Amino acid sequence: MGNNFLKLTLLPFFLLAASLVFGQRTIGNDDGSKGPHTVTVVVEDAQDRSPLIGANVLLKNNAGGTVTNESGEAKLSLASGVYTLEVSYLGYETILEEIRVQGKGLMRVRLSANAQTMNEVVINASAGQNVKSTDLGKQVMSIETIESLPPFVGEADILKSITLLPGVSTVGEASAGFNVRGSSSDQNLILLGGAPLYNPSHLFGFFSAFNTELIQDVSIYKGGIPANYGGRAASIIDLRYKRGNREKWEGNAQLGLVSAKMSAGGPVLTDKLTVMVAGRASYSNWILKQIKDANIRKSRASFYDMNAIVDYDITEDFNVRYTFYRSSDEFRLASDTSFSWSNQNHTLSFNKSFKGKFLVDLRAVHATYSSAIVDRSPFASFTLDSRIVDQGLNLGLKYFVTPEQDISFGAQTKLVEIQPGELVGTNPRFPVNPFIVASEKASESGIYFQHNFELGRYLGVSYGLRYNQFRFLGPNDVPVYDPLLPRNEENITEFNNFEDGEVIQQYDGWEPRASLRVSFDENTSLKIGYNRMFQYIHLISNTSAIAPTDVWKLSDPYVRPQEVVQYSGGIFRNFNDNMIEASVEVFYKDIKNILDYKDGATLLLNNNLESDLLNGKGRAYGLELFLEKKKGILTGWISYTYSRSERRVIGSFPEETINKGEWYAANFDKPHNLSFVGNYDLGKRTKVSAIFTYSTGRPVSYPLAKFNYFNSLNVAYYDKRNGFRAPDYHRLDISLTWGWDHPKKWLAGDFVLSVYNLYGRRNAFSVFFDDIPGAPPQAFRLSVLGIPFPSLSYKFDF
Numbered sequence: 001m002g003n004n005f006l007k008l009t010l011l012p013f014f015l016l017a018a019s020l021v022f023g024q025r026t027i028g029n030d031d032g033s034k035g036p037h038t039v040t041v042v043v044e045d046a047q048d049r050s051p052l053i054g055a056n057v058l059l060k061n062n063a064g065g066t067v068t069n070e071s072g073e074a075k076l077s078l079a080s081g082v083y084t085l086e087v088s089y090l091g092y093e094t095i096l097e098e099i100r101v102q103g104k105g106l107m108r109v110r111l112s113a114n115a116q117t118m119n120e121v122v123i124n125a126s127a128g129q130n131v132k133s134t135d136l137g138k139q140v141m142s143i144e145t146i147e148s149l150p151p152f153v154g155e156a157d158i159l160k161s162i163t164l165l166p167g168v169s170t171v172g173e174a175s176a177g178f179n180v181r182g183s184s185s186d187q188n189l190i191l192l193g194g195a196p197l198y199n200p201s202h203l204f205g206f207f208s209a210f211n212t213e214l215i216q217d218v219s220i221y222k223g224g225i226p227a228n229y230g231g232r233a234a235s236i237i238d239l240r241y242k243r244g245n246r247e248k249w250e251g252n253a254q255l256g257l258v259s260a261k262m263s264a265g266g267p268v269l270t271d272k273l274t275v276m277v278a279g280r281a282s283y284s285n286w287i288l289k290q291i292k293d294a295n296i297r298k299s300r301a302s303f304y305d306m307n308a309i310v311d312y313d314i315t316e317d318f319n320v321r322y323t324f325y326r327s328s329d330e331f332r333l334a335s336d337t338s339f340s341w342s343n344q345n346h347t348l349s350f351n352k353s354f355k356g357k358f359l360v361d362l363r364a365v366h367a368t369y370s371s372a373i374v375d376r377s378p379f380a381s382f383t384l385d386s387r388i389v390d391q392g393l394n395l396g397l398k399y400f401v402t403p404e405q406d407i408s409f410g411a412q413t414k415l416v417e418i419q420p421g422e423l424v425g426t427n428p429r430f431p432v433n434p435f436i437v438a439s440e441k442a443s444e445s446g447i448y449f450q451h452n453f454e455l456g457r458y459l460g461v462s463y464g465l466r467y468n469q470f471r472f473l474g475p476n477d478v479p480v481y482d483p484l485l486p487r488n489e490e491n492i493t494e495f496n497n498f499e500d501g502e503v504i505q506q507y508d509g510w511e512p513r514a515s516l517r518v519s520f521d522e523n524t525s526l527k528i529g530y531n532r533m534f535q536y537i538h539l540i541s542n543t544s545a546i547a548p549t550d551v552w553k554l555s556d557p558y559v560r561p562q563e564v565v566q567y568s569g570g571i572f573r574n575f576n577d578n579m580i581e582a583s584v585e586v587f588y589k590d591i592k593n594i595l596d597y598k599d600g601a602t603l604l605l606n607n608n609l610e611s612d613l614l615n616g617k618g619r620a621y622g623l624e625l626f627l628e629k630k631k632g633i634l635t636g637w638i639s640y641t642y643s644r645s646e647r648r649v650i651g652s653f654p655e656e657t658i659n660k661g662e663w664y665a666a667n668f669d670k671p672h673n674l675s676f677v678g679n680y681d682l683g684k685r686t687k688v689s690a691i692f693t694y695s696t697g698r699p700v701s702y703p704l705a706k707f708n709y710f711n712s713l714n715v716a717y718y719d720k721r722n723g724f725r726a727p728d729y730h731r732l733d734i735s736l737t738w739g740w741d742h743p744k745k746w747l748a749g750d751f752v753l754s755v756y757n758l759y760g761r762r763n764a765f766s767v768f769f770d771d772i773p774g775a776p777p778q779a780f781r782l783s784v785l786g787i788p789f790p791s792l793s794y795k796f797d798f
Contacts, residue, residue, distance in 0.1 A: 017299030018256045027105040035079040038355070039099075040106040040316045043068050043087055052111060052242050053216075055089035057356075058403055060096070065403045065786075066356035072243070075317055075356035081374075087111065090129050090140065106316065130581050131572045134452065134460040134517045134530040137181075137223025137585065139165055143212050148679050150208065150689050150735035150754045154256025158218055159200060159208040162237070164675045164691065166585070166624035166639040167222050171668055171698050172729060172765045173785050176201035179668040180222055181587055182620025182645030183234030183564070184594075186539030190237045193323045195345035198369035198388055199553070202282070202303040209343065211278045213252060213263035214307050216240040223568040223587060224515040224529040227448035227464030228396060228410060233535040233564035233591075241323060243311050256793035258284045264798075265309075276309040295334035303329040317353040322346075336381075339549075341371040361396040365414070373549065381427040384604075387419045388552055392773055405453035408464075415446040416537065420551050421605050427708045435605055441473045442538055442554045450513075460517040465510065470536045472505040472556050474498030479608055486653045487558075488613050505557045509534045523578075530570040535562040538595055540603055540613070551603055558610035563592040570624075579631045584624070591618035595750025596649050596658060614656055616649030618666065636678035645669040658721055666698040672696045685739040685750065690732070697726035697764065732758040749796030755788050762786035 015352035027039050043055040051072020059076070065086075068074045078101045088094035092111035094713030099107065147156040149164075163170045163178050176199060177185030184223040190197045192210065200209050221229065229236045236300035242265075249266030260283070281304040288299050312320045312521035325345040334340035349363040366389075373384040392414030392462030399407045402776045417438045425432030477495040485491040498504050538559065541550040555561045570585035594616050597603065601612035622643025629635050645666040649658040658664065676692040699722035706716050735754035742748040757763075763786070 007625040012212065013608055014285045018702060026100045026102060027107055030798060033080070033103065035101070035103075035724045036077045037101055039069070039076045039078050039101060039104070039314075041074045041085070041087070041110045042106065043072050043074070043089065044108060044110045045092075045112075045358065048203075050090070052089045053240065055087060055092075055111070056403065058086045058088075060084040060086055066400050068319075069319070069351055069353045069356075069359050073317065073319075073353065075353055076635070077355055085109075087606075095586055120229070130583065131519065131525045131574055132460075132517075134515050134527065135224055136515045136517075136527045136570060137167070137221065137225075137568055137791050139166075139220045139222075141218045141220070143215055143217065146212060146218070148687070148689055148737075149677065150283065150691055150733040150756070151752060151791070151793070152754075152756050153787075154254070154754070155259060155753060156212050157208045157356065158210050158212065158239070159205075160216070162218070162220060164637075164677055164693065165220065166626045166641045166673075167587075167622065167643070167699050168220070168675050169641070169670050169695060171203075171670075173205070176205035178436075179645075180235035181566070181622060182589060182643050182666070182669070183591075184539070184668065185561070186537070187232050187234030187535060187564070188237060189229065189232035189235070190239075192239050192325060192345065193241045193347055194348050194349065194363050194394070195323075195365045195367045196231075196390055197327070197343055197344060197367070198390075199341055199371075202327065203284075203301055203331065204306070207259070207303070209305055210239060211261055211263065211280050211305060211307055213261065213308065214241055214276060214278050216242045223531060223566055223585075224462065224527075225513060225531055225533070226408070226462075226471040227450045227466040227511070227513050228408060228412075228469060230412070230448070230466055230511065231444065231535065231537075233533045233562050241309050242276065244276040244309065246271040246274055250797065252795060252797045254793055254795040257791050258282055258287065258320070259303075263307075272313040274311045277307065277324050279306045280304060286663045298334045300330065300332045302331075303327070317356075320350045321349045321351070324757060336375060336377040338374045338376070339372070340374070341369070344368045346738055357394075357400050358400045359397075359400075361394075361410075363394045363396075365390070365392040365393075365394070376426075379427070380425070380432050381430070382423055382425050382432045385419070385422050385424075386551070389417045391415050401453075406451075406772075409443070409448060411447045413443065415441070415443050416554065417441045418552055418554060419664070421554070423605060437605055437607055438476060440476070440554045440556070442536065443471045445469050458519040460519075461515075463512075463514040465512050468507075468509045468511065468534055468536075470507045470534075470555060470561065471503050473500075474502040474504055475500045475502060478504060478557060479611075481611075486651075486655055489608050489611050491636065492608070505555070507534070507536065507555060507561050509561070509563070523574045525572050526569070527572065529567075531564075531566040533564050533566075537562070538562065539611065540595065541596070551609065553609060556610070559595065559613065560615065562592040562594060562764065565590045579629065581626075581628045581630060583626045585626075586623050587621065589618075589620040591620065594618045594647055596647060598655060614649045614651060614658065616647055616658070618645065618647045619663075620645040633681040633683075634678065635681075636676070638677075639673075639675045641673040643673075644671055659723075664720065667699060667722065668695045669699055669722075685737075685741075688734070689737070690734045692730070692732045694730040695728065697728050700726050726764045729763045730731070731756075731761055731763065734758055745798050748794045752793045752795070753790070754792075755790045757785060757788055760786060760788050 034154045041057050043052045045052060049714050052066060055068045057074040066074045072368055080101055082100050085097050085099055087109045089111055146158055146161045149161055153293055162168050167181045168178055170330040179185055180188055190200050200208050217240055219238040244265030246267055251264030253262040259280060261280035263278035267274050282302050289297055290560050291297060308324040310322045330340040346366045353362040368389050375382050394412045396410035420437040423435040446466055446468045448466040452462045454460050476498050479492045481487045481495045482491045482493050511532045513531050514701060517527045518523050519525040536555045538553050539550055540553050566589045568587040572583045596614045596616055598612050622641055625640040628637035646663045647666050648663045650661040651657045674694045678690050680688045701718050701721050702724045703716035704719050733756050735752055737750055737752050739750035
């Protein structure tokens, strides 16, 4: 009995010891060495096994740690022993796990966005980050959030999702591009895997040019922009690619009414080499052929895009990545003229981690954008081509001083070449005189420094400085205008000739960036920020959206760089254990060297485009409200923005002045923008989503009268530019998603039924006028999609 009593007495201690030993994860083989040992921690998404970049890997009670690199890896140098490891990432759970280190080794940690318990301790990593970080004017959208919104013709759309956020707007349907805090669409830098995109849309803005299956998440910077970003003056949209599954091949596909897409990825021979490929293509022409209107039946619209991502781990802390992207569009609307445009990007990056404390990122980028107008009429047929080539090299270094402090610095340089237009006739019987607009070339370089740190629990600081140098290069013939006369072609006195590579004009600029956070408690903080940014490339357009007929132009002796200084601030507050996030932000922008155009300007095929452009200044200011519910069966957000964007152009001559020198609304000025987004989970893989959006109509110019010119030609009279507004815009979209489980993956998919513009609002994309003899000018409203548009899609894994 004594022995039994002893056994019963010692049993709890044996069980406790066993739980401590077997509950721990053992790293490395015990070779008798006390270390230090290199422990590689790989942090991945629990669902798709993609690496989580920037995840925190900390040692509890040891004040040490680091963050993961672009391969999702973090290096720790540890002596033999037992440690408690804390791993966290924004939007995911935090995991506490006890590990026993015996030697060099690797461990994988998979974080889930769901409340799955691991080692009995789970903390929501995203809880309070909007309050605790120094980020101001920044929002991160996960692909899960984007895909939960009602899609247009079955496609989740990244850019349309961004326009539902405060401070971001668009001029309407069929409009490529968007406007951020009162700035023009060309002031947004869109980076796909680190490469710039000059036209981020398909079918004039109906679809984004991004395949969501390869995107990890989307970061939107409206203010507080880090110093490593430069070249554009309003915002940064940074889309990060996923990585292929290291353990097995997997993929998914989606079929819709207008397009289909597919992606797949996995290891090749070894888990050190992974590949992801994806493709998307439209088959919308069959829909156009079903419509009774003869003009629409003759129209054509098609697009495709494709991606490839290759990752190779040379060592545990040295990764090489190559990415490829191409998109293409062609559109013809009941005529002999077609429009086409395409993007093509290559990136090659090398990422090296030194013990998880120092990261090096070297990236080479080659991006091209081309557009064409093709006239196939029997008489005077032609092609008009334009092209942009953007080649760059970026070096970024980051040092993690402590978990609360990091320093970044680096250098960037690129060469940009633009061919604005080349006209070539295609019918020898009816020749068209060829015309080539002089090409432009420039180099743009920058160095930067960024320092982020926390001072205790209640104060956070982020500041940086960037220096830019821009050189407009030859070969080029630069006109000289008579200084006593308006800048017109007939007033050119001579041309200055510059050889290939010769510096024609140089601009330099310092860009300070800073933001400060003051926390009042765990749930409330106040943030203020300052940004100064220069932009050396400009979109010359008489429309409010990006189009193939637009002209991109570099800064030169007459077109100075745009300069934007932004002041911003906000109050951030969370409620109910971070279930509800709320913020109020304000901003003011002072904009120099904005571009507008003279009345009757010629923008296409103009060798002296500066003679039709006007330099002015602008201002933008606004208030942004945001309220989001992040948990529960009902989630979503409400965003409201009041903002104004105004311009002022005063020249030396009356023809170089707009609206008599008074402030006037920019083409995209829409004071009120309101969005409601809701997702209701019905359970069993079924949910209902809805979006309602409202905005003030955009500014337009209306004729006040007409007069007869020499008894033959009626001429409209306009008093003020952008003196009126189109009707207000509002729309309701809904969707129903349902799916079921099945042993065969392709049968265990999800159906999405959606209706775009549910109540058939005929929103005005533009208002135009027609001349009717003997009557005032007659106004007509153009609605791109003025009827409810239903769609159905099916998505499945394989």
